[in-house]
Amino acid sequence: MSMRTQISAMVFMMVQAVLFGAGVLTILLTPLSNHAMLAMPVMIALSVCCQPLSRGRSHRGSVRDIGAGVESTTT
Template sequence: MTNRTAISLLIYGMVQGVLFGTGILAVVYIPALKTHAALSIPVVIAASVAAAIPLSWKIAPMMRARHQRRMARRREPAGA
């Protein structure tokens, strides 16, 4: 398993949770969606599960780069 895949799997749940929460808030606060909540909520669930996959795949390299920059700063000598 590559580092990118491992990081993506670790952050998938967090990304999916944020997307789901945002979608549920939209269903609760938008009257048109609230009246059709029996349909809107399953759509939000499916959309958040599906959208979290590419988003976590895109976020993973940014997190890895941030870690690599931090490690490079620690390795630099103090006078450089």
């Protein structure tokens, strides 16, 4: 497994944990707690579905940065 894949997996898990925690706090600390049995699965599905969208957005910017960083360190 490449280093890039390992880093992507690690970042994915960290972002997923933050999204899950924010969603749980939002559900439990608001009036949504009355409907937590319905709101929790919806929140989990939304956090999983939104993650690939943010990965694609950051991937486009990182390709340029990686190439620029390699050239600047070798000269």
